[in-house]
Amino acid sequence: MLDVSVKHLSFSYDKDLILDDINMKVKAGAFVCLLGQSGCGKSTFLRLLAGLEKPSSGEILVDNESVAKAGLQRGVVFQDYGLFPWMSTGENIMIALKQKFKNMSSDERKTEALRRMKDVELTEVDFDKLPKELSGGMKQRCAIARAFGIDPPILLMDEPFGALDAVTRVKLQDLVLDLWKKETANRKTIFFVTHDVDEALLLATDIFVFGQSPSKIIYSYSFKNEKKLDRKTMHDDSYVMELRNQLMKIIHNEVRTKSSI
Numbered sequence: 001m002l003d004v005s006v007k008h009l010s011f012s013y014d015k016d017l018i019l020d021d022i023n024m025k026v027k028a029g030a031f032v033c034l035l036g037q038s039g040c041g042k043s044t045f046l047r048l049l050a051g052l053e054k055p056s057s058g059e060i061l062v063d064n065e066s067v068a069k070a071g072l073q074r075g076v077v078f079q080d081y082g083l084f085p086w087m088s089t090g091e092n093i094m095i096a097l098k099q100k101f102k103n104m105s106s107d108e109r110k111t112e113a114l115r116r117m118k119d120v121e122l123t124e125v126d127f128d129k130l131p132k133e134l135s136g137g138m139k140q141r142c143a144i145a146r147a148f149g150i151d152p153p154i155l156l157m158d159e160p161f162g163a164l165d166a167v168t169r170v171k172l173q174d175l176v177l178d179l180w181k182k183e184t185a186n187r188k189t190i191f192f193v194t195h196d197v198d199e200a201l202l203l204a205t206d207i208f209v210f211g212q213s214p215s216k217i218i219y220s221y222s223f224k225n226e227k228k229l230d231r232k233t234m235h236d237d238s239y240v241m242e243l244r245n246q247l248m249k250i251i252h253n254e255v256r257t258k259s260s261i
């Protein structure tokens, strides 16, 4: 469980300013959804959180320590799965476990990989399959099993369901939500990039909207517990639907505001 604090973060690719004075406070165990138009810098922000890029100015603090480089404290799940194509499903998970748990024996790694696969509804039969033999949904299940397997306190997810069909997307949203909720004592802090306002409303405890590049946070919203509804009830709730409309308008530039409704 780690708090994340972003202070006056700016970032440029060469002279091209992409992120401009981003500020954010995120409590340990939050599920943060990042929304914004294409090209506004959401993935860049995630890369900075991962330590794969360095801020041009400002800083990112994880439990009051500045993020200097990539580390096992932060796991990542990308839209394109990021699996090694020459390794089987099981090996893709086991190699990540080897990095994190250096004293684990090969047998223990296999048992743990199978347990993590079961969590995401992959079977023993899938263990030896290569990524090319899996559907997109199965590949993403494998990537999720791997990310949860190394058990990072912070999980960064960049449009993980963007390439999936609607039915698979719903299943995987529920799966990630269940895995995240299950860890009551040690809940991960998740940063989840999406284009989909409904996905954010379903998953997030906190929503941040990025404006157009050079991007600032133009809106933020935190759910109070009683306002957090599930897939079945949220579309019947006038408060959530008002928030949905507001988010749609902000993302499409009809409203420019930083306050909550």
Ligand SMILES: Nc1ncnc2c1ncn2[C@@H]1O[C@H](COP(=O)(O)OP(=O)(O)OP(=O)(O)O)[C@@H](O)[C@H]1O
Binding pocket: 013, 018, 036, 037, 038, 039, 040, 041, 042, 043, 044, 045, 213
């Ligand atoms: N390696 C790079 N070098 C130079 N410019 C880059 C690089 N990566 C991204 N950019 C530029 O930075 C800007 C932000 O890109 P980024 O991918 O972070 O946006 P995004 O909000 O995640 O977009 P999308 O929603 O379409 O994935 C874009 O203008 C993009 O062209």
